[in-house]
Amino acid sequence: MRLIIVSGRSGSGKSTALAVLEDNGYYCIDNLPAGLLPELAERALLHTELLQPLVAVSIDARNLPSQLKRFAELLNDVRARHIQCDVLYLDADEETLLKRFSETRRRHPLTNENRSLAEAIRDESTLLGPIIDLADLKIDTTHLNLYQLRDCLKLRLLHKPEPGTAYLVESFGFKHGMPVDADLVFDVRCLPNPYWMPELRDFSGLDQPVVDYLASQADAQEMYQDILAYLSKWLPRFAASNRAYVTIAIGCTGGHHRSVYLADRLGQALKGSLKNVQVRHRDLSE
Structure with a gap:
């Protein structure tokens, strides 16, 4: 039941x-x-x-x-x-x-x-x-x-197909307000912003041109590795404390490029080691 x-x-x-x-x-x-x-x-x-x-x-x-x-x-x-x-x-x-x-x-x-x-x-x-x-x-x-x-x-x-902790990796834009229901928040606004490149502005962090651009940025890759290492270590301990839901929020300015790219990549990586991992892009349609 x-x-x-x-x-x-x-x-x-x-x-x-x-x-x-x-x-x-x-x-x-x-x-x-x-x-x-x-x-x-x-x-x-x-x-x-x-x-x-x-x-x-x-x-x-x-x-x-x-x-x-x-x-x-x-x-x-x-x-x-x-x-x-x-x-x-x-x-x-x-x-x-x-x-x-x-x-x-x-x-x-x-x-x-x-x-x-x-x-x-x-x-x-x-x-x-x-x-x-x-x-x-x-x-x-x-x-x-x-x-x-x-x-x-x-x-x-x-x-949520079975009992256990459900993880949500969510991108968002700070200009639309920080998600108050997030358990962990990572601010990635210090990374190079594709918005300021006219040829990338209309794409999102899910589109290949933006993915390629951020993949070529050393800071973006270092940020990804650091956040992934933190989550890989600590999320299982959230589960061990009988948490039913954990929300990890990744925020950039508008919620279209950097946060979307990192949230999607982190979500896919975490699915390899954790069950019930979901990805959501809160402000992508704004």
Whole structure:
């Protein structure tokens, strides 16, 4: 059995996550009272007609605060049944969440005559603190549209074929914001930039002209070897500490050339020694 617990602040994309999971064969329950989590897991194990049942539940600030405080205990109870359980936490910055509520005109579940929308969004983080601390995978949806979030969820959650640590090597551009959900960040802006060469500007780090150019740069090759040596040594130790997900972010200025080249090359190299290695280029379509 595989159980995915989806949580996050209101407006961060929880409904989208449940829809993606439902479309991919999961039995989904929105707003499950946290106290029912062990009972749901037990019933799914005993009464399902599926050999490998797939269940996803949303647990968020609509729960009673007293039950949210017991989340660690409830999660341990589920995992004691030898169930593969991943906790997904979605979030976005406060300005983005305010904008999303303004656009949809939905009521935040924590607002009332004494609590403004901005206060409700801030208070929600406190209420969900016990879940945030235990999340296996955190995804910042600030810069993701609906389709990008769907693709990200499919890559991170559904392309994990077996238990164990899933590694994501992600390129990004600092001018679009640093990924706050990254575990390791490498800044490669000191490398020669193909952007300043007119004949290379319109290509990406996946295109052969840029690949050839960066492969000929001694600094780029030294950076690649140093990062690969670090990751090859330390990523297995992340896995040994029972980490379900590890994100390695490689950043350049725009996220089109240097970071893309290095992220792709590092990802391919790591696939030779690690399972569940994925590569994503966050800003390549910008």
